Amino acid sequence: DIQMTQSPASLSASLGETVTIECRASEDIYSNLAWYQQKPGNSPQLLIYDANSLADGVPSRFSGSGSGTQYSLKINSLQSEDVASYFCQQYNNYPYTFGAGTKLELK
C-alpha cells in the first residue's frame, strides 16, 4: 500500500495568513492526489483533484501543487471559515489511501 505522510498534524494560524500543508507519498503517485476539507459534524468536501485542479465552487485562495511524491495544499489569506481538518488522498494505486489529516485552528 502507498503510505501518505501528512504534516503538520495540527496548525495554528492567524486570519489573513498563508498556510501550507504537505503530503508525502511513499512512491510516485503521478499527481493522482486530492485534498479534502472536513468541518466538525460534516462529511469531507473536495477542494483539489489531480494535485492542482480546483474543485467546483472552491474559493481561489485554495491551491494545490506538487509532483512525484511531494504535494502541498496552500491557503492564502486565511478566513475563519477555513478552520477545519484537511486530508490528502492518493488514487494512483489500490488501495486508495489517505493522509492522517491536519487540524487547522485560528491563533
Next chain:
Amino acid sequence: EVKLVESGGGLVQPGRSLKLSCAASGFSFNDYWMGWVRQAPGKGLEWIGEINQDSSTINYTPSLKDKFTISRDNAQNTLYLQMSKLGSEDTAIYYCARGGYWGQGVMVTVSS
C-alpha cells in the same frame, strides 16, 4: 444535483452483520464507479473499496476484503455495503462516495 444518502446504520452486537445502503440521485448512477469510506470517531479516513459500473470489478482495502462486500443495483440507483463479523474496530461513520461527492454518512456502532 448529486445526492448520496446512506442508511442502515445503528447499534449492532459484536460478531453480527449489517448491510448499509446508499441511495443515489441527480446523476446517471450506472455511469460511475462508486465507493465507501469510513471514519472512526475522532480519527482519520479509511478507504474501504469501490465498484465499477457493471459490478465486474470491485477493489477493497486488503484488511477488509474478507469481511466487507460492496455491491450495487443500477435499477434502484443504490449502492450497498455488506459487513460481517463486526467488531468494535468497525465502529465508525460510513460514507458513500462518487469521486469527490460524498454522502452525509451513517453511524455504525458495534457494542454489546
